Amino acid sequence: MAPRLALAIPHGRSVAVWMRNLRVWRRYAVPSLIGNFGEPLLYLLGLGYGLGRFVSGMADMPYLAYLASGVLCATAMNTASYEGLYAAYTRMTRQDTYGAMLATPLQVADVVAGEVAWCATKALISGVTLFVVAGALGAIPLAGLPLAALPVVLLMGLTFGAMAVLVTTLAPSYDFFLYYFTAFITPMFLFSGVFYPVDTLPGWLQAAVVALPLFHGVELVRPLFSGELPDPLAVHLAVPAIYLIGAFQLATVCLRRRLLV
Amino acid sequence: MHGRGLTKHYGGVPVVDGVDLELRAGECFGLLGPNGAGKSTLIRLILGLAPRDDGELEVLGRSVPDAIRAIRARCGVVPQQDNLDIDLTAAANLRVYARYFGLGGPAVEARIDRLLAFFQLADRRGAEIEALSGGMKRRLILARALINDPELLVLDEPTTGLDPQARRLVWQQLRRLRREGRTLLLTTHYMSEAARLCDRLAVMDGGRLLALGTPEELLRWYVEPYVVEVPLDGEDFQPLSQAPGCRLRVTGDTAYLYTDDPGPLVDRVRTAGFDPPYWRPANLEDVFLGLTGYELRED
Ligand SMILES: Nc1ncnc2c1ncn2[C@@H]1O[C@H](COP(=O)(O)OP(=O)(O)O)[C@@H](O)[C@H]1O
Ligand SMILES: [Mg+2]
Numbered sequence A: 001m002a003p004r005l006a007l008a009i010p011h012g013r014s015v016a017v018w019m020r021n022l023r024v025w026r027r028y029a030v031p032s033l034i035g036n037f038g039e040p041l042l043y044l045l046g047l048g049y050g051l052g053r054f055v056s057g058m059a060d061m062p063y064l065a066y067l068a069s070g071v072l073c074a075t076a077m078n079t080a081s082y083e084g085l086y087a088a089y090t091r092m093t094r095q096d097t098y099g100a101m102l103a104t105p106l107q108v109a110d111v112v113a114g115e116v117a118w119c120a121t122k123a124l125i126s127g128v129t130l131f132v133v134a135g136a137l138g139a140i141p142l143a144g145l146p147l148a149a150l151p152v153v154l155l156m157g158l159t160f161g162a163m164a165v166l167v168t169t170l171a172p173s174y175d176f177f178l179y180y181f182t183a184f185i186t187p188m189f190l191f192s193g194v195f196y197p198v199d200t201l202p203g204w205l206q207a208a209v210v211a212l213p214l215f216h217g218v219e220l221v222r223p224l225f226s227g228e229l230p231d232p233l234a235v236h237l238a239v240p241a242i243y244l245i246g247a248f249q250l251a252t253v254c255l256r257r258r259l260l261v
Numbered sequence B: 001m002h003g004r005g006l007t008k009h010y011g012g013v014p015v016v017d018g019v020d021l022e023l024r025a026g027e028c029f030g031l032l033g034p035n036g037a038g039k040s041t042l043i044r045l046i047l048g049l050a051p052r053d054d055g056e057l058e059v060l061g062r063s064v065p066d067a068i069r070a071i072r073a074r075c076g077v078v079p080q081q082d083n084l085d086i087d088l089t090a091a092a093n094l095r096v097y098a099r100y101f102g103l104g105g106p107a108v109e110a111r112i113d114r115l116l117a118f119f120q121l122a123d124r125r126g127a128e129i130e131a132l133s134g135g136m137k138r139r140l141i142l143a144r145a146l147i148n149d150p151e152l153l154v155l156d157e158p159t160t161g162l163d164p165q166a167r168r169l170v171w172q173q174l175r176r177l178r179r180e181g182r183t184l185l186l187t188t189h190y191m192s193e194a195a196r197l198c199d200r201l202a203v204m205d206g207g208r209l210l211a212l213g214t215p216e217e218l219l220r221w222y223v224e225p226y227v228v229e230v231p232l233d234g235e236d237f238q239p240l241s242q243a244p245g246c247r248l249r250v251t252g253d254t255a256y257l258y259t260d261d262p263g264p265l266v267d268r269v270r271t272a273g274f275d276p277p278y279w280r281p282a283n284l285e286d287v288f289l290g291l292t293g294y295e296l297r298e299d
Helices: A012-027 A029-052 A063-092 A097-102 A108-136 A146-170 A176-191 A203-210 A213-225 A233-259 B039-046 B068-073 B090-100 B106-118 B134-145 B164-179 B191-197 B215-222 B262-271 B284-292
Strands: B002-010 B013-022 B028-032 B054-059 B075-078 B152-156 B183-188 B200-205 B208-213 B226-231 B246-251 B254-259 B278-281
Touching: A012 A029, A012 A108, A012 B090, A029 A063, A029 A108, A063 A097, A063 A108, A063 A146, A063 A176, A063 A213, A063 A233, A097 A108, A097 A233, A108 A146, A108 A233, A146 A176, A146 A213, A146 A233, A176 A203, A176 A213, A213 A233, B002 B039, B013 B039, B013 B054, B013 B208, B028 B039, B028 B191, B039 B054, B039 B152, B039 B183, B068 B075, B075 B134, B090 B106, B090 B134, B106 B134, B134 B152, B134 B164, B164 B183, B164 B191, B183 B191, B191 B284, B200 B215, B200 B284, B208 B215, B208 B284, B215 B284, B226 B262, B246 B284, B254 B262, B262 B278
Parallel strands: B028 B183, B028 B200, B075 B152, B152 B183
Antiparallel strands: B002 B013, B002 B054, B200 B208, B226 B254, B226 B278, B246 B254
């Protein structure tokens, strides 16, 4: 039969997939939360205090606040990526969780939507954790609009969750994810303005960075930390949203090809 | 359920090859066949879990895949491979699965209690999946398949790998489900299971249905009433091929002589110098071997 070329739209029932993951997470919530503190705390302490001694400020902000705004987005990216890669791959293959779901009224788009929403939820959880840590370190300027950064964390979680699930649907094994990190996630982490302004980079690299989603997350959060509105707001929202929608559609097609054969 | 010309190819090879199949409401239908016959693939086509290459299909009066969401809401599925959620306890597996159907609340909790009791798992409700035996897992999957009170229950080898006690328990529950008026479609390669449970059977091989009927009809149509089994012990079976009034089949170290009248044949085999033969009424296994061949399958 001819494949249908309609856009995949998830059903509200995909909440059940999200709830399944939440229920499992709650069983191991405490160790998972403690694990969340570790890495961002190291970046803030190691780089913020260490480098902060030499860098008095960046873009008219204390360096610790500058760093915290970038690390917030990077943490969302990393958390959503790990969940959408390793954890989702285990559910797709070894545990056949998706196989069980697809024998119910749930459709492939519902499973993908539930998984992506869960990736974003975990990104939000680690974002809030980081907020608490960074706030305690005095890295969050209360004068700004710091809480407005949390929806951006959610957007980063959705975008990188969808991209990770897409990679998972194409992955032949866990080893595949290392390529994704080396070729994509780690360079984005280093060059997207998390640690220093992007305009210090050569022009061709700047062009590449601007075409990728993490840069726009950072550009959204940083002004909010100093109480300003991001500019141009529409562009910084649209680029991650395009990645999100594109990755979701492709992931749905690829997962269908992988599981329903 | 009503399918015509159902066809599925893998790598250019037809795995389900123009199958016509109709299930009657409230019957238990058995699909028999050697490994690789295409039983699981046919079931996946019926459930819309694999797109078919050709054919027409209606399940519960709705067409697949257009109405698949509505159809699945009224189906229960037991897959060939266990796929319980190992991150959840036994009862949580049922609770979360019910959510996939949009079901929750006190009615579902009461149903979970009833299903766990029905499958003798009440004392395991808080158990981790990895702590359950193979038989308990299979029963929990059956319980899971019933969480939405399905009209059609599709079971792919529900008892494979179970010990005889566990298998009998599952049979008893399946018979009870049939008495409740549910339609059952199951695959198996245990002939005794098919004979005990099924109102009608189809023997499948190479993606085609080779025979379809009630167990009695299959016995009547495809095999003589009696079989004389002769252990061969490496001896030449040629002398047996001249025996009158019988049909000879040889597999491994045994010759099977199918006949209407075993008495004279037994005497003849004994006087021909073979080890003492033994005779029995023909059963579904003989029908199965007759239709699908006596050679060993590697798959
Ligand atoms: N997803 C698949 N891709 C390729 N070949 C498959 C796939 N699924 C089944 N097959 C092949 O189709 C044939 C029938 O398989 P199956 O339906 O599982 O048989 P049965 O359930 O009767 O043992 C086998 O030869 C098997 O290798
Ligand atoms: Mg099978």
